[in-house]
Amino acid sequence: xxxxxxxxxxxxxxxxxxxxxxxxxxxxxxxxxxxxxxxxxxxxxxxxxxxxxxxxxxxxxxxxxxxxxxxxxxxxxxxxxxxxxxxxxxxxxxxxxxxxxxxxxxxxxxxxxxxxxxxxxxxxxxxxxxxxxxxxxxxxxxxxxxxxxxxxxxxxxxxxxxxxxxxxxxxxxxxxxxxxxxxxxxxxxxxxxxxxxxxxxxxxxxxxxxxxxxxxxxxxxxxxxxxxxxxxxxxxxxxxxxxxxxxxxxxxxxxxxxxxxxxxxxxxxxxxxxxxxxxxxxxxxxxxxxxxxxxxxxxxxx
Amino acid sequence: xxxxxxxxxxxxxxxxxxxxxxxxxxxxxxxxxxxxxxxxxxxxxxxxxxxxxxxxxxxxxxxxxxxxxxxxxxxxxxxxxxxxxxxxxxxxxxxxxxxxxxxxxxxxxxxxxxxxxxxxxxxxxxxxxxxxxxxxxxxxxxxxxxxxxxxxxxxxxxxxxxxxxxxxxxxxxxxxxxxxxxxxxxxxxxxxxxxxxxxxxxxxxxxxxxxxxxxxxxxxxxxxxxxxxxxxxxxxxxxxxxxxxxxxxxxxxxxxxxxxxxxxxxxxxxxxxxxxxxxxxxxxxxxxxxxxxxxxxxxxxxxxxxxxxxxxxxxxxxxxxxxxxxxxxxxxxxxxxxxxxxxxxxxxxxxxxxxxx
Amino acid sequence: xxxxxxxxxxxxxxxxxxxxxxxxxxxxxxxxxxxxxxxxxxxxxxxxxxxxxxxxxxxxxxxxxxxxxxxxxxxxxxxxxxxxxxxxxxxxxxxxxxxxxxxxxxxxxxxxxxxxxxxxxxxxxxxxxxxxxxxxxxxxxxxxxxxxxxxxxxxxxxxxxxxxxxxxxxxxxxxxxxxxxxxxxxxxxxxxxxxxxxxxxxxxxxxxxxxxxxxxxxxxxxxxxxxxxxxxxxxxxxxxxxxxxxx
Numbered sequence: 001x002x003x004x005x006x007x008x009x010x011x012x013x014x015x016x017x018x019x020x021x022x023x024x025x026x027x028x029x030x031x032x033x034x035x036x037x038x039x040x041x042x043x044x045x046x047x048x049x050x051x052x053x054x055x056x057x058x059x060x061x062x063x064x065x066x067x068x069x070x071x072x073x074x075x076x077x078x079x080x081x082x083x084x085x086x087x088x089x090x091x092x093x094x095x096x097x098x099x100x101x102x103x104x105x106x107x108x109x110x111x112x113x114x115x116x117x118x119x120x121x122x123x124x125x126x127x128x129x130x131x132x133x134x135x136x137x138x139x140x141x142x143x144x145x146x147x148x149x150x151x152x153x154x155x156x157x158x159x160x161x162x163x164x165x166x167x168x169x170x171x172x173x174x175x176x177x178x179x180x181x182x183x184x185x186x187x188x189x190x191x192x193x194x195x196x197x198x199x200x201x202x203x204x205x206x207x208x209x210x211x212x213x214x215x216x217x218x219x220x221x222x223x224x225x226x227x228x229x230x231x232x233x234x235x236x237x238x239x240x241x242x243x244x245x246x247x248x249x250x251x252x253x254x255x256x257x258x259x260x261x262x263x264x265x266x267x268x269x270x271x272x273x274x275x276x277x278x279x280x281x282x283x284x285x286x287x288x289x290x291x292x293x294x295x296x297x298x299x300x301x302x
Numbered sequence: 303x304x305x306x307x308x309x310x311x312x313x314x315x316x317x318x319x320x321x322x323x324x325x326x327x328x329x330x331x332x333x334x335x336x337x338x339x340x341x342x343x344x345x346x347x348x349x350x351x352x353x354x355x356x357x358x359x360x361x362x363x364x365x366x367x368x369x370x371x372x373x374x375x376x377x378x379x380x381x382x383x384x385x386x387x388x389x390x391x392x393x394x395x396x397x398x399x400x401x402x403x404x405x406x407x408x409x410x411x412x413x414x415x416x417x418x419x420x421x422x423x424x425x426x427x428x429x430x431x432x433x434x435x436x437x438x439x440x441x442x443x444x445x446x447x448x449x450x451x452x453x454x455x456x457x458x459x460x461x462x463x464x465x466x467x468x469x470x471x472x473x474x475x476x477x478x479x480x481x482x483x484x485x486x487x488x489x490x491x492x493x494x495x496x497x498x499x500x501x502x503x504x505x506x507x508x509x510x511x512x513x514x515x516x517x518x519x520x521x522x523x524x525x526x527x528x529x530x531x532x533x534x535x536x537x538x539x540x541x542x543x544x545x546x547x548x549x550x551x552x553x554x555x556x557x558x559x560x561x562x563x564x565x566x567x568x569x570x571x572x573x574x575x576x577x578x579x580x581x582x583x584x585x586x587x588x589x590x591x592x593x594x595x596x597x598x599x600x601x602x603x604x605x606x607x608x609x610x611x612x613x614x615x616x617x618x619x620x621x622x623x624x625x626x627x628x629x630x631x632x633x634x635x636x637x638x639x640x641x642x643x644x645x646x647x648x649x650x651x652x653x654x655x656x657x658x659x
Numbered sequence: 660x661x662x663x664x665x666x667x668x669x670x671x672x673x674x675x676x677x678x679x680x681x682x683x684x685x686x687x688x689x690x691x692x693x694x695x696x697x698x699x700x701x702x703x704x705x706x707x708x709x710x711x712x713x714x715x716x717x718x719x720x721x722x723x724x725x726x727x728x729x730x731x732x733x734x735x736x737x738x739x740x741x742x743x744x745x746x747x748x749x750x751x752x753x754x755x756x757x758x759x760x761x762x763x764x765x766x767x768x769x770x771x772x773x774x775x776x777x778x779x780x781x782x783x784x785x786x787x788x789x790x791x792x793x794x795x796x797x798x799x800x801x802x803x804x805x806x807x808x809x810x811x812x813x814x815x816x817x818x819x820x821x822x823x824x825x826x827x828x829x830x831x832x833x834x835x836x837x838x839x840x841x842x843x844x845x846x847x848x849x850x851x852x853x854x855x856x857x858x859x860x861x862x863x864x865x866x867x868x869x870x871x872x873x874x875x876x877x878x879x880x881x882x883x884x885x886x887x888x889x890x891x892x893x894x895x896x897x898x899x900x901x902x903x904x905x906x
Contacts, residue, residue, distance in 0.1 A: 046434045098618045104433045105357045106617050109569065113613030116562075120606040231562075235445075238438055273460070277449035283442040284427070291430035298713055298731065301431045500774045504753070504761040511750035518710065518744075519821060520736030520765040526773070578752075639754070639799040 004269045013146040018264040024153040025222065026260020027160040030253045031215040032233060033240035034164065035208035041246045042184040042204045043100055045107040049115035051233025052122075053209050057084055057216025058133075058225035059122055065133050073133045073221050074155065080213040088209025092202045100201060115230060123227035130224040133217075156218040163214060168249055180204055235279050243286045320488065324480045331476040335548065337591045338483035342490050342541050343564065344571040344583030346534040349494070351569065352577030353503065354530055355510030357433075360440030361538060362565035363447050366558035367420055368413035368539025369546035370457055373465050375409035376402075376547075387458040395466045402469050410543045417539030418532045425528040432513075441561060448559030462553035465546055479548045486544060490537045495580060497533070506530055510578075566613075567594075573616050576625025585624055663688040663825055663857050664709065664740075669718035669728075671701075671708055678704040680881045682718070686825065691851050691858040693872030695865075695892075697902055700878040702861045703745065706827050710742050711735040723824070737766040739824035743831065747811045751803030755794060755813055758802050759785035762817035785820060792816045792846060808835050812843075819850060825857040826850070832864050840864070844871055869893065877901065 008015055036050050047053075057080050063069070064076040071079075095114065099107045137151035171177035183190040183200045191197050219225060219233075240259055244251035259282065266278040290301045320338075324331040343361075350356045377383050380401055397405070424443060431439045452460040468475040497503060505526045508516040517523050546552050559565075567590065575586020593612070597605045616623075622630065629636050664686035671679040678701045686692045694702050708715045711732045720728040727735050750758050760777050763785075789798050792812040797805060802813055811831070818826050831847065832840050844867060850856050862868040868875060869889040877885040877892060879901040885892060892898055 046438075095614060095618060102621070105437060106621065108357075108434050108437055109573075109617045110614055112566070113610045113617065116610030116613065117607050120604075120610065124603065124607075235442070242435070273453065274449070277446060277453075280442045280446045280449065284439065284446060287431060287435060287439045287442070288427060290435075291427075295430060296714075298711070301435045302433060497774070500776055501761075502773050504757055504777075505773065507753055507757075508750050508761045511752050512748050514732075515744075515748040515750065516761075517732045518712075518736055518742060518748075519762055519817070520733055520741075521761070522733060522765065522768070524733075525770075529773070638801070640801075640804075 004271075008265075008269070011146075013143055014268075017147050018268055019261050020147070020149060021153070022261030022264035023257045024149070024157045024260070025264075026257035027157045027253070028215050028218045028222075029233075029236050029240060029260055030256030031160050031163060031218075032212055033237040033244070033256055034167070034249060034252050035211040035215075036237040037241045037244075037246050037252060038180075038211075039205055039208045040241065042180055043096075043201050044104065045096065045100065045205075046104065046111065047208070048108055048111040048234055049118060049230070050111075050208075050212060050237050051235070052115045052118040052230035053084065053088075053212035054216040054219060054233045055122065055225050055227065055230045056087075056118060057213030058220035059126060059131070059216075060084070060213065061217040061220050062126075062131050062133050062225065073135050073217060074159075077159070077214055077217050080217050081210040084213030085206045085210040088206030089202055091209070092205045096205055097198070097201070115234070119227050119230055126227065128227060130226040131220070132224045133220040135221050150222065152222045156222050160215070160218060163211070164249060164253065167211070176200070176203055232276055232279055235283055239279065239283045239286055242283070242290065317488070320484050324477055328473070328476075331480050332548070333591075333595065335476075335480040335483040337588065338480075338487040339541050339545060340567065340571060340591050341584050341587040342483075342487045342537055343568045344575065344587040345487075345490050345494055346537050347568040348572045348577060348579075348583045349506075349530050349534045352572055352579070352582070353498070353510065354506040354527065355513075356429075356527070357437045357569070358440040358531075359437045359565060359569065360442070360444035360561070361534060361568055362559055362561055363424070363440070363444040364417040364420060364535040364538035365542040365545070365564065366444075366447060366451070366554070368417045368542030369552055369558045370451065370463075370542075371416045371539070372406070372409035372413040372543030373463055373546050373552060374457060375412050376405035376466050377463075379405045379408065384456055387456065387463055397466050397469055399469045402466060405466065406543075406547065410540050413539040413543040414536045415539075417535040417542075421532040421535035422528055425531050429524065429527050441565075444559055444561050444565060448555045448561065451558065452554040458552075460554065462551055462557070465550050465552060467550075468547070479544060482544050483541075483548075486537065486540050491580075491584070493533075493537075498580060502526070502529075507578075570613060570616065573621070573623055576623030576627070576629075579625040579629070582623055582625035589624070661688055662686060663723055664859070665719075665721040666705070666709070667719045667721075669705070669708060669720060670716045671704055671713070672716055677881050679708065679715075682878070682881075682883055684876050684883065684886070686857060686859050687874065688857055689851075689855060690873040691847070691860065691871050693868040693875040693889075694859065694861045694878065695863070695868055695875060695898075696878035696884070699880075700901075701881040702878055703829060704881075705878070706742055706829055706859075706861065709735075710740055710827065736821075737764075739766075740827065741818050741821055741823040741825070742827035743811075743814050743818055743829055745829045745833065747807065747814050749802045749810050749813050749817065751801070753802060754800060755789060755798045755802050755805075756782065756785055758813060758817055759789060759820050762820040764821050788816045788819050789813075791819070791849075793842070808839060811835060815843075815846070819854065819856070822854075823856060825859060828858060828860045830861055830863060832862065832867050840867060847871060 032050055032054050036047060039045050039047050060080045060083055061073055061076040064071045064079060065073050091114070095110060099110045135152050137155065139148050139150045141148050171181060179190070179195045179200050180203070182193070182195060183197050187197050216225070236259060240252055240255045244255040262282065263275065263278055267275050270278070287301065294301050323334050327334065347358065347361055350358050374383055377386050377395065380397070381395065428436060428439045428443065451457060457463055468478070505521055508521060509523055509526060513523060542558070546557070549557055552558055571586040571590045572583045573586070574590055575584065576582030594609070597608045601608055629638065633640050662685040666682055666684045669679055669682045682705060694705070696702055707713055709720055711727065711730050711734070715728050718728070719726060722735070722738060722740060727738070750761065760781060763781055786795060786798060789795050792815055794809060794812055794816065797809065802810065805813065811834070815831070832843055835843060847858060848871065851858050860868065860871065872889060875887065875889055875892045876883065877895070877898045884901055885895045885898050887895065
């Protein structure tokens with residue numbers, strides 16, 4: 001570990017490489033985290049299956065990129081979005097609708113059960129090997145090859161940021177967006193004003209599924225997918241939302257980019273086997289910090 | 303037949319069943335031992351989850367900690383642990399019965415005590431969290447523990463550690479560990495039965511119902527929370543030591559800190575049987591174990607899908623669990639008084655709506 | 660000691676909003692003090708500050724000549740200051756008697772007292788107090804099933820069970836059927852005269868507070884507006900303006 005640490009000191013450009021990689025992949029984490037925050041803020045549902053939605057999106061992209069479809073992975077995005085949106089809607093009608101009004105642990109457990117079912121079904125269908133989707137894009141080099149940036153990562157960063165922008169515009173300008181915001185602030189008032197909150201919830205949940213799907217496509221291109229990697233993605237989203245809070249997209253993006261960078265650095269310094277430990281460690285760390293901050297106000301982390 | 307006699311017959315009957323089960327079903331001794339451990343899991347989870355309203359997803363932390371402490375003590379008493387693990391189990395330990403049992407006894411005691419201390423330490427970290435944060439926080443701590451132990455070469459790291467062999471033939475071994483599990487589970491039950499008759503139960507129930515109110519009324523909430531978790535940790539540590547020896551080989555993520563299997567089963571069993579009751583966890587554990595064994599045998603390949611679906615169905619449709627449902631239907635049997643006006647006004651017995659966050 | 664609680668120069672803001680500005684008041688021992696003011700004037704915030712629910716920005720709060728502004732809620736409660744809540748909080752899954760038992764005072768409980776059973780005298784005292792508030796017949800019902808008014812009475816009884824020195828009541832008659840208010844006023848007076856509990860009461864119902872209080876403080880916009888006997892307050896122009904002008 002200390003060899004790696006000293007390497008960072010000796011080769012400053014290495015730091016830049018890790019930072020860039022972290023930011024590029026962090027942008028995708030931001031998407032999934034935003035979706036989690038959306039569902040949490042509007043419906044008070046803590047979706048532990050978030051990461052599995054992402055993985056699902058990745059596997060749909062994987063399937064569509066093989067024969068007989070043979071789509072270029074970037075082109076699968078609209079299809080994945082639609083499929084995941086419908087999936088989300090079905091889930092809402094069957095399960096989620098019934099747990100909204102209940103206590104908070106119920107939604108956590110229900111989505112946890114969902115996560116298990118999804119993981120296992122994917123495992124049964126595709127097997128436990130990691131997969132990745134080939135995109136056939138170039139790798140750019142900078143500084144005489146010291147820094148490499150895959151085009152796939154650049155493209156996915158741009159796509160992730162555009163999605164974030166699109167969603168923000170949608171929430172501000174569209175009717176449904178305004179309905180969602182109204183419902184999240186005061187569901188009863190929204191209902192009295194004639195908003196069909198049930199539809200708003202269904203739409204929100206499905207939108208989240210769609211967003212996760214897109215994140216999954218991007219993950220499958222620049223990283224890997226595996227049936228059981230969902231939990232780690234879920235934890236990542238929780239870490240980001242917990243440190244950034246709800247209202248604010250900028251905070252989510254910054255936290256996500258930060259998380260991406262921290263993961264890259266720790267993966268390099270400590271080794272790949274510490275990857276999951278790092279993510280979980282960050283979760284515990286963020287919660288402890290939140291506690292200390294709240295404790296000053298004599299409040300607790302609710 | 304008066305009530306006292308009924309009770310004696312009832313408990314006596316269960317004890318007899320417990321004692322003679324391995325005699326009647328020798329092939330299932332191992333499974334039955336696991337069943338008793340599951341009952342222990344459910345009972346200890348319910349202390350925090352059902353009685354106190356703190357849903358922990360990380361109680362498995364103490365199970366794994368106890369497991370490792372026990373095996374380290376067992377080996378460490380007569381050998382050098384670091385040397386042993388460096389050879390990846392190539393060194394076969396041959397203990398005399400005295401060495402084995404003394405090691406195991408001390409190991410279990412230290413496992414329990416260490417887990418207790420761990421609960422006090424980690425309580426400081428997690429008890430400032432509420433609701434879902436507490437659940438996720440405890441889950442995170444348990445996963446982190448498993449991951450970190452997996453990198454610690456002293457205890458074998460990711461490769462795991464082999465437990466000293468039982469000095470005797472397999473049948474004796476099976477019965478021995480069955481007895482240990484049985485005794486642990488029964489002790490846990492008896493302890494909790496006593497605990498729930500004291501002020502302690504009222505205090506943790508108050509914390510469950512309205513913690514801020516409890517604080518505003520001067521209850522030492524932090525004390526109760528930490529002690530409650532310590533009790534759970536104590537028994538879980540023992541169960542970990544027992545299970546580690548039963549399995550023979552300890553692996554950090556699969557055996558010691560299995561958050562996704564045992565860790566979640568703990569929650570499920572109690573939800574199935576009914577939170578916040580003494581018998582709910584027991585019934586839930588028995589039922590769950592049965593269902594699990596059946597699905598694993600007949601639905602191989604799909605067992606996890608079935609399990610996940612069970613979680614969803616239980617949580618969504620049957621939240622109060624079996625005991626909760628029974629208590630709603632026949633409240634008089636449990637000494638719960640229901641106001642007729644309230645019943646007719648609400649149209650239903652809302653006696654057992656346990657709200658948890 | 661004539662003032663059991665002394666508040667001096669207390670300031671509390673939430674973000675940019677000043678809830679309490681330079682508040683000073685005295686709660687006289689053994690008396691009933693009222694706290695009135697239009698909505699949003701900072702009354703509940705002041706209560707919360709006294710009981711330690713949040714830290715104050717500056718100022719001092721003394722209870723029996725002891726500084727309590729840095730203490731936590733549980734500690735202050737054990738010293739003898741209790742409060743009731745505007746939204747009425749009780750332990751909804753337990754029956755009334757249990758609610759009462761767990762409300763018995765905790766300041767002298769050691770580590771081993773946690774594991775004792777409840778003595779018969781305590782149960783008798785609990786039932787006696789339940790009778791005092793008129794809930795004896797309902798004592799074995801689950802408290803969550805009681806009506807709102809009954810829960811308010813239970814909360815009051817629980818506070819009495821704790822034998823506090825001072826009881827801070829946040830709008831004790833809010834939501835109560837007008838015909839039952841007199842009964843509540845009488846019980847509050849008896850708690851004060853017979854049990855010797857100092858009362859500090861936030862109230863919106865002018866009839867109640869004029870009837871009950873020995874002295875009254877009036878807040879408006881987070882600041883102390885007036886202080887005096889019920890007669891003085893009733894005729895204070897500032898108070899009248901605050902209420903009429905408030906929206």
